[in-house]
Amino acid sequence: xxxxxxxxxxxxxxxxxxxxxxxxxxxxxxxxxxxxxxxxxxxxxxxxxxxxxxxxxxxxxxxxxxxxxxxxxxxxxxxxxxxxxxxxxxxxxxxxxxxxxxxxxxxxxxxxxxxxxxxxxxxxxxxxxxxxxxxxxxxxxxxxxxxxxxxxxxxxxxxxxxxxxxxxxxxxxxxxxxxxxxxxxxxxxxxxxxxxxxxxxxxxxxxxxxxxxxxxxxxxxxxxxxxxxxxxxxxxxxxxxxxxxxxxxxxxxxxxxxxxxxxxxxxxxxxxxxxxx
Numbered sequence: 570x571x572x573x574x575x576x577x578x579x580x581x582x583x584x585x586x587x588x589x590x591x592x593x594x595x596x597x598x599x600x601x602x603x604x605x606x607x608x609x610x611x612x613x614x615x616x617x618x619x620x621x622x623x624x625x626x627x628x629x630x631x632x633x634x635x636x637x638x639x640x641x642x643x644x645x646x647x648x649x650x651x652x653x654x655x656x657x658x659x660x661x662x663x664x665x666x667x668x669x670x671x672x673x674x675x676x677x678x679x680x681x682x683x684x685x686x687x688x689x690x691x692x693x694x695x696x697x698x699x700x701x702x703x704x705x706x707x708x709x710x711x712x713x714x715x716x717x718x719x720x721x722x723x724x725x726x727x728x729x730x731x732x733x734x735x736x737x738x739x740x741x742x743x744x745x746x747x748x749x750x751x752x753x754x755x756x757x758x759x760x761x762x763x764x765x766x767x768x769x770x771x772x773x774x775x776x777x778x779x780x781x782x783x784x785x786x787x788x789x790x791x792x793x794x795x796x797x798x799x800x801x802x803x804x805x806x807x808x809x810x811x812x813x814x815x816x817x818x819x820x821x822x823x824x825x826x827x828x829x830x831x832x833x834x835x836x837x838x839x840x841x842x843x844x845x846x
Contacts, residue, residue, distance in 0.1 A: 574603065575603045581649070585622065586614055587621050591799050593621055594799075646701045655708060667691065668687070675730060688738055691732065692735050698715075706755045722734075758817045761822065765796050
């Protein structure tokens with residue numbers, strides 16, 4: 570990421586738990602590109618976020634935020650107003666959760682309450698967070714940017730179940746957010762990443778079934794241990810370079826989304842000395 574690309578930008582980064590988190594890499598690379606950042610966390614995992622915050626190139630504060638708590642949303646908007654004179658240039662939404670009975674092949678047995686929890690935390694929260702921060706984002710010189718982390722919802726993936734439904738809702742939410750936030754000078758986009766070995770991903774029952782075949786299916790190959798391509802895409806969308814882009818889903822998955830589901834990858838290249846047909 571070019572040095573200075575985000576010089577003077579103020580970013581709020583959610584979803585950091587450990588150094589393995591995609592959001593941690595977004596935060597670290599944003600600092601390297603000149604941005605000033607704050608992290609969020611809540612509950613017991615907040616201690617882990619605070620430890621991860623100390624390992625960034627420049628240690629930062631962690632603000633309290635349960636995205637499902639309206640009081641926390643009001644408080645974080647007030648904190649931005651006091652710390653940064655009410656101006657915010659971008660926010661990364663890296664928040665998702667589904668109860669265990671909404672994942673792992675339980676689709677037909679999942680109770681409505683669990684499906685609604687997945688929707689509220691993983692999709693509606695994008696609107697809730699953006700709406701709370703809209704006044705601050707609208708003050709950004711080059712337009713405010715909301716970027717969310719997605720997993721391609723075009724197909725029904727094995728074991729992803731109601732989280733997949735929630736991601737489909739996230740994609741629709743981002744499009745509607747682009748429509749309604751656009752007149753305020755604020756854009757909304759998503760980065761749809763291939764499977765990465767984060768704590769959250771490893772908590773999905775049967776995650777390895779999905780991840781193991783991704784490299785074979787991806788025309789460019791796929792390294793599930795390297796979150797930096799995903800982080801760089803998020804930084805692009807947070808930067809002024811993306812100032813005319815909104816309602817977009819940027820796929821960073823090695824090309825799988827364009828070639829069909831895992832298990833149906835491209836044919837292997839022909840040998841260099843193979844005879845011409």
